[in-house]
Amino acid sequence: MQKVGIRLENLHKHFQGKTAVEGVGLEVAPGELVSLLGPSGCGKTTTLRMIAGFEQPDGGRVYFGEQDVTTLPAEERRVGVVFQSYALFPNLSVAGNIGFGLRVARWSAERIQRRVGEMLELVGLLGFENRPVQSLSGGQRQRVALARALAPEPRVLLLDEPLSALDAKIRAGLRTELRRLQLELGITTLLVTHDQEEAMSMSDRVVVMNQGRIEQVGTPRELYTRPTTPFVATFVGSMNLFTPEKTPGGYRISGHEVALPVAPAGQVGVRPERVELNAHGPFSGTVELVTYLGAEQQVLVRVGPDLWTVLAPNQVLLQRGDPVRLHVPEDAWILV
Amino acid sequence: MTQLLRRALLLALGLYLFLPILASLAYSVATSWTALLPEGYTLKHWANLLENQRFWLSLGRTALLSFSVVALSIFFLVPTLFVVRMYYPNVAGVLEFLTLWPFVFPGVILAVGLISLYSGPPLQLAQTPFLLIAAVTVISLPYAYRAVDNAFAAADIKTLAEAARSLGADDAKTLAWVILPTVLPGVLSGGVLAFSAAFGEFALTQLLIGTLWETLPVYQVQLARTDGNGSAAITVLSFLAAWGLGFWALSLRKDAKVSVI
Numbered sequence: 001m002q003k004v005g006i007r008l009e010n011l012h013k014h015f016q017g018k019t020a021v022e023g024v025g026l027e028v029a030p031g032e033l034v035s036l037l038g039p040s041g042c043g044k045t046t047t048l049r050m051i052a053g054f055e056q057p058d059g060g061r062v063y064f065g066e067q068d069v070t071t072l073p074a075e076e077r078r079v080g081v082v083f084q085s086y087a088l089f090p091n092l093s094v095a096g097n098i099g100f101g102l103r104v105a106r107w108s109a110e111r112i113q114r115r116v117g118e119m120l121e122l123v124g125l126l127g128f129e130n131r132p133v134q135s136l137s138g139g140q141r142q143r144v145a146l147a148r149a150l151a152p153e154p155r156v157l158l159l160d161e162p163l164s165a166l167d168a169k170i171r172a173g174l175r176t177e178l179r180r181l182q183l184e185l186g187i188t189t190l191l192v193t194h195d196q197e198e199a200m201s202m203s204d205r206v207v208v209m210n211q212g213r214i215e216q217v218g219t220p221r222e223l224y225t226r227p228t229t230p231f232v233a234t235f236v237g238s239m240n241l242f243t244p245e246k247t248p249g250g251y252r253i254s255g256h257e258v259a260l261p262v263a264p265a266g267q268v269g270v271r272p273e274r275v276e277l278n279a280h281g282p283f284s285g286t287v288e289l290v291t292y293l294g295a296e297q298q299v300l301v302r303v304g305p306d307l308w309t310v311l312a313p314n315q316v317l318l319q320r321g322d323p324v325r326l327h328v329p330e331d332a333w334i335l336v
Numbered sequence: 337m338t339q340l341l342r343r344a345l346l347l348a349l350g351l352y353l354f355l356p357i358l359a360s361l362a363y364s365v366a367t368s369w370t371a372l373l374p375e376g377y378t379l380k381h382w383a384n385l386l387e388n389q390r391f392w393l394s395l396g397r398t399a400l401l402s403f404s405v406v407a408l409s410i411f412f413l414v415p416t417l418f419v420v421r422m423y424y425p426n427v428a429g430v431l432e433f434l435t436l437w438p439f440v441f442p443g444v445i446l447a448v449g450l451i452s453l454y455s456g457p458p459l460q461l462a463q464t465p466f467l468l469i470a471a472v473t474v475i476s477l478p479y480a481y482r483a484v485d486n487a488f489a490a491a492d493i494k495t496l497a498e499a500a501r502s503l504g505a506d507d508a509k510t511l512a513w514v515i516l517p518t519v520l521p522g523v524l525s526g527g528v529l530a531f532s533a534a535f536g537e538f539a540l541t542q543l544l545i546g547t548l549w550e551t552l553p554v555y556q557v558q559l560a561r562t563d564g565n566g567s568a569a570i571t572v573l574s575f576l577a578a579w580g581l582g583f584w585a586l587s588l589r590k591d592a593k594v595s596v597i
């Protein structure tokens with residue numbers, strides 16, 4: 001399989017005067033898995049549909065490798081698409097679905113049969129070839145949809161919320177399997193999801209989108225440790241976010257004086273797991289709510305005007321109303 | 337509600353639905369019926385009916401009318417709904433509203449309007465079977481529309497078509513290999529509904545064409561004046577035909593495992 005990357009240049013799309021995608025530019029390297037992550041309605045699906053050829057951009061270009069495919073019809077792009085709703089053909093069996101693209105491409109019957117067998121093995125559904133698709137579970141259906149998309153050896157794979165319709169447990173299993181398959185085949189893949197855990201766990205890089213624009217692109221680790229905007233800081237993982245006030249000696253956060261390592265331009269934040277319960281900490285507050293999470297506990301602490309979220313080891317016994325003091329190591333502050 | 341009450345209700349409904357048919361059946365084979373039960377039984381009325389050329393002619397006309405209505409309904413509905421579902425989803429509501437209009441007009445108004453419109457040039461169609469077929473198609477459309485539209489909606493035609501296109505299928509292959517087979521059970525079951533509606537149509541037919549081109553319901557009403565037993569036999573025949581078609585439609589739906597109604 002020849003590997004190509006995807007390049008998006010300044011894509012624009014609006015529907016009835018309402019902007020859906022605004023100036024999206026992105027490069028996906030050959031063999032890379034990149035996620036588009038963002039809240040519902042931020043333009044992820046529209047971006048994917050312009051790459052697939054289902055939607056014509058109002059502005060900008062789409063390239064597969066060096067080829068400009070912006071005006072190429074969907075049926076000539078050689079993309080594999082997996083939809084949230086599976087979109088299996090109800091009149092065809094499992095084998096009929098997987099072999100559909102091959103039949104369209106006029107493969108011979110034996111070649112189709114062999115390829116369908118390979119694909120069934122790949123997605124762990126050997127023996128299912130003659131089953132009607134209606135008799136399959138959601139997870140099985142999505143495997144068939146994946147096999148169908150991959151069978152004609154597409155140049156790129158596009159997944160639109162492929163796991164969102166599945167139960168939590170099946171979702172987790174299929175997540176790992178999908179990533180394993182993608183690495184094994186080395187296929188360039190764009191995954192659309194609103195689930196940050198899914199994006200973080202599966203991707204080489206994550207593109208965070210908001211209101212039709214790209215907020216930040218980075219590896220999962222970069223996004224988590226060095227978010228560049230307040231939106232990314234709060235959308236990826238959770239974050240205590242403050243607007244500090246300048247004082248003669250440093251900065252005031254939640255009514256307490258602190259020293260910050262760098263002068264903040266906008267807001268500063270700290271991840272809940274980096275906040276320490278420490279009797280000598282500068283922030284004094286009161287416990288409002290304790291949520292037991294098993295390995296740890298999430299504690300909401302009222303500090304002055306703000307409510308802090310703290311992840312604490314669950315050996316510390318805390319109750320609503322307890323006075324606590326909080327400490328933030330200097331390197332834990334994140335400036336956005 | 338107690339179980340007893342539920343059963344009683346069910347029984348009452350069953351009686352309400354089946355008693356008239358049973359009574360028609362009994363009447364069609366009764367010699368004379370003045371007391372609670374008929375005095376004797378005979379197949380004479382059935383024999384008379386089946387030997388009567390007028391019966392066969394009117395049945396033939398009704399069949400022609402019904403099949404024409406089915407063909408026209410499908411011919412208009414399927415491509416229209418495909419285009420609307422694929423490219424103009426916002427129009428779907430308007431379309432549904434429009435198909436309900438025949439229910440709003442009383443048959444008399446419709447008939448009077450049609451007759452005066454088509455009595456002169458450019459289209460002199462009044463009192464021809466063509467006008468009748470066209471008019472009955474229009475008033476049968478709501479029934480067929482529901483079933484066909486549900487088939488399109490249940491199958492999420494747009495996404496299926498996109499899946500096919502991403503696999504390399506052009507519009508013709510998408511339509512022939514994916515869309516049509518997917519909506520076929522719904523189309524057939526819509527056809528059956530349109531067929532039933534057209535088969536039993538009386539009011540509009542009587543007003544538009546009457547005995548000039550006598551259909552089975554019109555003949556049946558005529559017959560009822562002189563031979564009530566024969567008319568009852570037609571009722572029974574019509575019910576059997578309707579049931580046969582109904583069960584056939586149901587079995588199609590089950591085969592296809594696509595919900596269409």
Ligand SMILES: Nc1ncnc2c1ncn2[C@@H]1O[C@H](COP(=O)(O)OP(=O)(O)O)[C@@H](O)[C@H]1O
Binds near residue numbers: 015046
């Ligand atoms: N076919 C369409 N017609 C009108 N508006 C649309 C259409 N598709 C998407 N939109 C709008 O564009 C915006 C982005 O949608 P979408 O790309 O589906 O977001 P996401 O996939 O991130 O949830 C939304 O406001 C949505 O309502």
Ligand SMILES: [Mg+2]
Binds near residue numbers: 041045161
């Ligand atoms: Mg979406």
